[in-house]
Amino acid sequence: MLSRLVLRRVVGRYVGGTASVGGSVRSTHHQNHQQGEAKDYTQQKWWSAATILGAGAGAAFWLSYNYHAEAASSLTVGEKEEEGFGAYRSGLPEYTLDEVARHTTIKERIWMAYRHGVYDVTEFIAEHPGGDKIMMGAGGSVEPFWALYAVHKNPHVLNIFETYRIGNLAAADVGTSVSDMSDPYGKEPRRHVALKPSSRKPFNAEPPLPLLADSLITPNELFYVRNHLPVPDVDAASYELELNDELSNNEKTLTLQDIRKYPKHTITATIMCAGNRRSEMTKVKGVKGLSWGQAAIGNATWSGARLCDVLKDLGVEDGKTDALHVQFEGLDTDPASMPYGASIPIEKALDSHGDVILAYEMNGEPIPRDHGYPVRVVVPGVVGARNVKWLGRIIVSKNESDAHWQQNDYKGFAPNVDWDTVDFKKSPAIQELPVISAVCEPLEGDQVEVKEGKIKVRGYAWSGGGRKIVRVDVSSDGGHTWQATDTLESDSSRHPHAWGWTLWTTEVPVGKGAKTGSEVELCVKAVDSQYNTQPENFANIWNLRGVLANAYHRVQVKLKF
Missing domain, CATH: 3.10.120.10 (Cytochrome b5-like heme/steroid binding domain)
Incomplete structure (x- = not known):
């Protein structure tokens, strides 16, 4: 091969x-x-x-x-x-x-x-x-x-x-130069009609926001889709995963059945696109990227072989290698046969508690094609861009991946940096994501019923790096006064291995004198187990790629008595 x-x-x-x-x-x-x-x-x-x-x-x-x-x-x-x-x-x-x-x-x-x-x-x-x-x-x-x-x-x-x-x-x-060419997007998988596309080729879409708050585990069909290239059509029967340790020159090839022979490890983990909530950041100043709303995020159970177990069989163990990174290459490729690629630090890859897995199941079923069938790497607590789908190759190296998405994208910059002055070498690649939250219901512009002087609000909160959400604060007056949410729902995992999100629900009071048609601004901010919280506004965190958009989520609604 x-x-x-x-x-x-x-x-x-x-x-x-x-x-x-x-x-x-x-x-x-x-x-x-x-x-x-x-x-x-x-x-x-x-x-x-x-x-x-x-x-x-x-x-x-x-x-x-x-x-x-x-x-x-x-x-x-x-x-x-x-x-x-x-x-x-x-x-x-x-x-x-x-x-x-x-x-x-x-x-x-x-x-x-x-x-x-x-x-x-x-x-x-x-x-x-x-x-x-x-x-x-x-x-x-x-x-x-x-x-x-x-x-x-x-x-x-x-x-x-x-x-x-x-x-x-x-x-x-005329036409002969392409007459024998099929559309590279012509074999895309069928998607649920509820998904709202932000682009179709490649396909990128998010579910309706209220659906996210309906279930701690996001159904496969309603999990947001982030593709950079056409979805490859992989035959599981002939699937092979190449492994290469550049330091020892050890190489290995695993079939899907080989991967399944390793002890099956299951985790609950949230995966979020770095551009989630980008559409809010663009209100400060335009950025280049998909106009994601607040639903480019999902929470699922993932099952597969632990990466550290697979690398151990390659001779790569913690404390016994000088490698600094583990690179991943997907089977999705561009016209130059260059695959989608990314990498993570070796410490994360080899940590048995880091829970990095070569996942072949999503919510108890074979991973759908849009989400990496037959095998994807799940790197919990880390930005979605490193969770490479349709995994084709793993490289243990002293170097980061040289792929575009590792070197020249998915990095944050100061608000004064523009496309004329940006130097991607000056910023590290995003790995763990900061704390974030969003109101899932009510939606912007909704008319909300007031009961006993209060309105019901619900949403999600999450923090990268295995940090647990310990509190969610909600305001109904634009952030002047706050109250902690009544209910936090999450799985039982603890810091620093809390990979999944938290769903929250509360009832917040509306101001005295409010009447039908009155407008209020709902705000939410989350606090994680290291007491990190969200910035107040987007002006201070604006960046040219619109990533890491985690300022307070603000929703304007009208009251109905």
Whole structure:
């Protein structure tokens, strides 16, 4: 079996050359963008073109440019609007796909095809942030790459791309560059209709907020979905997990049955996206990222083999290795065959009380495809981005993962840092998450019935690092006065191994003189077992990626007597 590391190196050498691979990557047409005048966006031209071409460069582009597909996911246009882009244009010369394929170097010019159009994008090669991996799209169609990355769902992109139009694709070749390509998102799993998508390709969605407070354990079908790439279709019967200790050069391959032979370990753990509640932070100032509400979080029971047991059989034990990190690679890959990747500190991985598991069950059932079937790593108390799904490879190393999501994303910055000044090397990767809470019911703008001078409020609270929620404070007057909640519901685990969330319920009094139609502002803040609490507002914790959004949750409601 060819290891993914070897495959990655082969792909890297291939892409760095002049071979054309654009026409060989499997994909279909991408939904494109709203038409407008390219001349209106001259100042953004270098960025937009880099974005257009960068998707073809896969993860390397993201590493250099730090801009996610999710940022523009809401800017798609309809099929009729997209027909204007790449359409046949009279008066232009005609080129065959064979002619396009000959233009794959700077000397020969870099050409690409899109629908009926042929484009010369040579001028942007030298300054392209993704480096020479842009050559993946050279001499072929950009559509395979555009089908993977929603970053192209920006109303400016196709306008700018059209400025590089040099000709029409020969009628006989139109569609042939992608006719044998399936949609990389064409085999996605079926999702529950209750999930509210924030993007569809890749699919990211959260459940209705009130549902979270209904059950301490979040049902699999209603657990939020966070995908970065297409969901791989993995056959459990042929599944293999590669393990590699870079320090000893020990290697091992485990099947699903091999993993199941280890003692089965079950934990209750909350997994939360670092961008949960980002939509509230954007009210201070815009950020780049999916506009998550308060439900990009869920609590489940997970069962599988302890990572420390598996690594022990590889010869990696606490106190007996100089490794500093354990890297994880998923089976979800980009066009350059680069997998989703992340890493955690070796101390967390080898701690028998750290409860890191190679999970194959979620809430007593095989893990659903959206959540990592057949095996994902569950790193309790740690940001969701490190809980790698569809686990394909584990690497014990002195180094952190070099994946984009470890190096150039999921990091926090001061409020004054913007995209012109950000240096991702200056901030550590997020691991344990801070204390957070949210009101699940009532919702913003609801009319709430007042009974005996009080209104009922319920929600969740959680803290990373195994810290237990010890108190939840709720206010009905915007934070001027507070009271502790009446009921806290959680599993029986204790600090520092309290991986699951706490659901809370209380009744708070409304001010004297309030009447039907009066508006009040509900606020909630949680306190964990180390007496950490939440910041009062988002202005002080704003950051350009909108992560770690854990300020007081505020909900405006109207009263009904």
